[in-house]
Amino acid sequence: MNTSRQQPRVELPELDAGLTLVDIDSDLGVTPVQSLLFDCVFAGTGGAYWVDAAGTVQTTRLRELAPDRRYLDRIHVARGFTAYQQTSLLDRLAGEHVTNPSVVVATGIDRLYRDSDVSTPHAQELLVRSIAALARVGRVHDVPVIVTRSRDDEFTEPVVNAAKTQLHCRDTQFGPRFTDAAGDVDALVYHLADGWVQTTLAYWQEVLAHRAQMHDAPVVSEETAPQIS
Amino acid sequence: MVLTVDFRSSGDVVHWALTDDGVARTVHEGYTPTLFVGDTVRNLYGRRGGSTPTPPDRDGLSDSLLELRTVLSGQDAVADIQCESHRQTFRTDPRPILRIDAASIDAVRRIAQRIQQFNHPAEYTCYNVDITRQFRYCLETDTSANPDQSVRSLRSLTLSIPAHKSGHASLTHLTIDGDAAGPTPEAAVNAVDRSVRERDPDVIVVSTADLIPLLFEAADTHDVPHFELGRASGYTKLAGESTYTSYGQVGHSPARYTVPGRVVIDESNTFFYHEAGLAGCLDLVDRAGLPLEELGWASIGRVLTALQIRAARDRDVLVPWQAWRPELFKPAATLDAADRGGTTFAPAVGVHEDVHELDFASLYPNIIRTRNISPETVRCGCCDSDDVPDLGYSICETDGYLPTVLGPLIDARSSIKDQIEETTDNAERERLESDSSAIKWILVSCFGYQGFSNAKFGRIECHEAINAFAREILLDAKTALEDAGWRVLHGIVDSIWVTPASDRDQRSLATVAAEVSDEVGITLEHESEFDWVAFCPMRNSESGALTRYFGKRRHEDRPSAGEVGDAIKTRGIEARQRSTPPWVTTVQEDALCVFDETRSPDAVCDVLHRHLTALRRGDVATDDLVVANRVSKRADAYTQETLIVAALRRAQHHGTSLAPGQTIRYVVVSADGHGIDRVRLPFEETQSYDVDWYEDAAIRAIESIVSCVGWENEDIRQYLADTTETTLESYLGGE
Known part of the structure; x- marks a missing residue:
């Protein structure tokens, strides 16, 4: 392990093709998922496709996190505001509009299906259909598909069953840490050895700037090069 | 030309139109409302969707539509099934789809729900499902929704009870067009019965729709023979009460009732009647083609939707039931x-x-x-x-x-x-302003409505x-x-x-x-x-x-001392807010007048001082201290013991439950006290009030004014303290 002050270890879990369910400690918000998304964009040649049903596509945060604004052109977003729109969007991912993705993200996959205007059996069917659509996109394009849910309960059991990997991102005293139940993944994103916790935004900005340079140096401009000390 | 349309349980529809001396009643037997079923979500909005959907070509019905046709044929709810070509979206051509004529108005939704449960969950898209019944009838039978006042003017009758009263006893407070109906529930019911027979109104305006079942119950209890509110017997409950959330605000929609042959407008559940009066409503009926009774309870969005549905029909585009159409993918940079x-x-x-x-x-x-x-x-x-x-x-x-x-x-x-600029006739101006106001709301809302998901x-x-x-x-x-x-x-x-x-x-x-x-x-x-x-x-x-x-405003004079009139325009300050007690509004408006004359924060604070002196002496009428807050949830759902909660509990204590979306009014008598004793409700006619609480409210209202010249809350309090001292000194004769 390289512990030099110039080259700190910055780790994000490497995602396999197919469905990965990520449960995140609520204190951390959606930023860990946005970071995984950026990381796949740095490493790949295509873009990211993000279908949001949780109201979490806030471009302010994406803009602040992006080591270079040009990355925002490679992230394609669409928001479902009703359970029906979300179902359409997840199916649309399998159509010709989506070309050469590096990663697909679906945040809050269960949220709109819990709305009161959808009956429970119908909601369950729509959820299962949406999970199947996502799994298909992962297969067809051979890319990671990141899924988050708004609640861990019986309703979202089908997501757990369909996921190849289930990650948990926890807020630890040394910084955010991704683990999986099988013990295959254990990534402490960036070790805050001195216990000094920076603002969440500054922390992830540094992490991403570092990852971008690691994968994709030519795109990262001089001014935004990592300043981790 | 239609006044109103009744839907009878037999499936027949009764259509009422104005005549010179009354109304004409026409029975439409065998009216079969129509819905449509089209392509799968995938082919219109999913993987073959996009800017212009590209559903696969076909001549007749798809296999799954044929399968559905077989399943639905012969069901009781279905009167007829045909194949017809229509456009399912503005960006697709007409395609053969299923046209289903329902056996009755209530069968429409039943059929749609069955279709939703059949096959895969997104196998079919349904159209023309959730259109309100009178509007649907006008559309499908090509009937004008306008009652045609060239025949004669509409006659209306207004029945009111005070908002905090309910149950049979409330009928003793009933008024008919403003006049007391009678000293007992029985006398009141008889008076209503007489007025309805004599006047034969086309429109019954009620202060709350609950009056309708209440009057029928009371007529029953007191054996009032042949009591009717409608032009035929009985009444119909169209919808139960419900609570909804819209744009983050909780609303309450009360139960809806109607009676045969007349339009019922519920004053507690109408936007346009409040904004534009009956004349403005009728003007809008003509423009939007939504029948009067439905316009009465319609939101702005519903009227806008009616206008859009008519425009869509002109282009042979059907009305989608569920909101399947999503936004297109866009780069995060563009969304930003x-x-x-x-x-x-x-x-x-x-x-x-x-x-x-x-x-x-x-x-x-x-x-x-x-x-x-x-x-x-x-x-x-x-x-x-x-x-x-x-x-x-x-x-x-x-x-x-x-x-x-x-x-x-x-x-x-x-x-x-x-025309408003030109007219010299006040009645004409009033009517024009009603029309203008109704249209204004539609125009103001059309932008926001484009972003509304449903x-x-x-x-x-x-x-x-x-x-x-x-x-x-x-x-x-x-x-x-x-x-x-x-x-x-x-x-x-x-x-x-x-x-x-x-x-x-x-x-x-x-x-x-x-x-x-x-x-x-x-x-x-x-x-x-x-x-x-x-x-x-x-x-x-x-x-x-x-x-x-x-x-x-330049060249606008204030009406008289202390009145703001149109001369001073205000936005966003307390005097503009519905919740502000009238006394606080008066304090602020007096201060605005003095500010206009002097531009001096000292002079403004002198105004405040004068009002606070009266407040402390107990000279302010409690009617002027009533706070009016919108209820956002039920009393037990609030987590903090706010004054609103105290008022809601007090109302419950008096047997009145307020639902979210309604307005609770109260006077603060002891903000630091306990439970329901912190407030009094207006009808309790209390004489006492919490001086400190109202003093704080008045100081905040003054702060809104003097903050623009750099004064803060502490500056006002300091000035008041100094003034009190000065006054005391002058009272004592000074040194």
Whole structure:
């Protein structure tokens, strides 16, 4: 392990093709998922496709996190505001509009299906259909598909069953840490050895700037090069 | 021409129309409302969806539609099934789909729900399912929704009980067109029965729809023979009460009732009747084609939807049931540019002399009209042009349907405004203002409605495009005004405030406004001239609040001492807020008048001091201290023991439960006290009140005014303390 002050270890879990369910400690918000998304964009040649049903596509945060604004052109977003729109969007991912993705993200996959205007059996069917659509996109394009849910309960059991990997991102005293139940993944994103916790935004900005340079140096401009000390 | 339409359980429909001396009743036997079922979600909105959906070609019905046809044929709810061609979206051609005629009005939704449960969950798209029944009847039978007042004017009757009363006993407080009906429930019911028979009203306005079952029950209890409210026997409950959330605000919609042959308007559940009166409602019935009773309880969105449904039908486009159509994928960079909302310039906090306000007339509707913005034209997919500023969206060259919906309303409003200017007849002016107000609300809301997820034909990209144009227009206007020697003090969405820039010559505002209007294609009007305008800071901040200001209109005199009238324009301060007790409003308006005369915070605080002295002496009537808050949830759902909770519990204690969306009124008698004893309800006629609580409220209202000259809450309190001392000294004769 390289512990030099110039080259700190910055780790994000490497995602396999197919469905990965990520449960995140609520204190951390959606930023860990946005970071995984950026990381796949740095490493790949295509873009990211993000279908949001949780109201979490806030471009302010994406803009602040992006080591270079040009990355925002490679992230394609669409928001479902009703359970029906979300179902359409997840199916649309399998159509010709989506070309050469590096990663697909679906945040809050269960949220709109819990709305009161959808009956429970119908909601369950729509959820299962949406999970199947996502799994298909992962297969067809051979890319990671990141899924988050708004609640861990019986309703979202089908997501757990369909996921190849289930990650948990926890807020630890040394910084955010991704683990999986099988013990295959254990990534402490960036070790805050001195216990000094920076603002969440500054922390992830540094992490991403570092990852971008690691994968994709030519795109990262001089001014935004990592300043981790 | 129809007054109202009744749906009988037999399936027959009764259609009522005005005649010279009464009404004509026509029975329409075997009316079968129609719904449609079309392609799978996948082929229209899913993987074959997009700007222009590309469903696979077919001549007849698809296999799954054939399968559905077989399943539905012969079911009781279904009267007939045919194959017909219609357009399922604005961007697809007519295709063969299933037309289902339902056996009755109630069967429509039952059939749609069965279809939803059959096959895969997104196998079918349904159309023309959730259209309100009278509106549907008018559409499908090509009947005008207008009652045609050229035959005769409508007759109406108003029945009211006080808001806090309920149950049979409340009938002793019943009024008929303002007159007491009778001292006992029995006498009241008899009086209503007599009035209805004598007057034969076309419209019954009730203070609450609950009166309808209540009157029938009471008639039963007291054996009033043949009691009726309608032109045939009985009444119908159309919908139960419910609570809903819209734009983050909780609303309450009470149960709805109707009676045969007459229109029922529930004053506790109507927007347009309050805004525009019966005349304005009828004007809107004519424009939107939504029958009067349904317009009575309709939201603005529902009227806008009715207008859109008519325009869609003109183009053979069906009305989708569920909101399957999603937004298109867009780069995060574009969303970042699109998500910025309307433009505002931070206001220059403080008092400014010689200020002019300029407004773009109906900016958003006019952007839609002049820029051809419509759900099927924005990012159309067929035109490769960069039309929307900053976003790069294309707008189709083909005329959109939304401009054709709004165009006539924009023209009507501006012609009504001209007529208001010209008329010398007060009754005529009042009627014109009602019409104008009803249309105004539709125009104001059409922009926001485009961004509403469940809007039938809404589209978030239209919302984004309108915003982008509005930003560009406001910024261009700012530049033009600055180039002409004016200093821009504030700007928000469609309004700009300017004052002459020091050390510069100004070109006339009329000339600059005309140039901007020409350039933009939308009129920039010189809205108001002010002797002075004060922009307030946000509380606990030095930055300007966007919508808190007040100013003295030039050439407008105040009606008399202490009255603000139209002479002082206020926005966002306490006097404008519904919840503010009348006494606090009076304190603030008195202070505004003194501020206008003196511009002195000391003089304003003297006004406050005078009112506080009266308050402490107990001289303020408790009627003037009533706080009116909107209830946002049920009493037990609040987590903090606020005054609203105390008032809600007190109302419950008196047997009245208020639902979210309703308004609770109370007087604060002991803010620091316990439970329901902290407040009194208005009908309890309390004589006492919490002096300190109202003093704080008055000080905050004064702070809103003097904050624009840099005074804070502590400065006011210090001044009051000094004044009290001075007064005391003068009382004691001084040293």
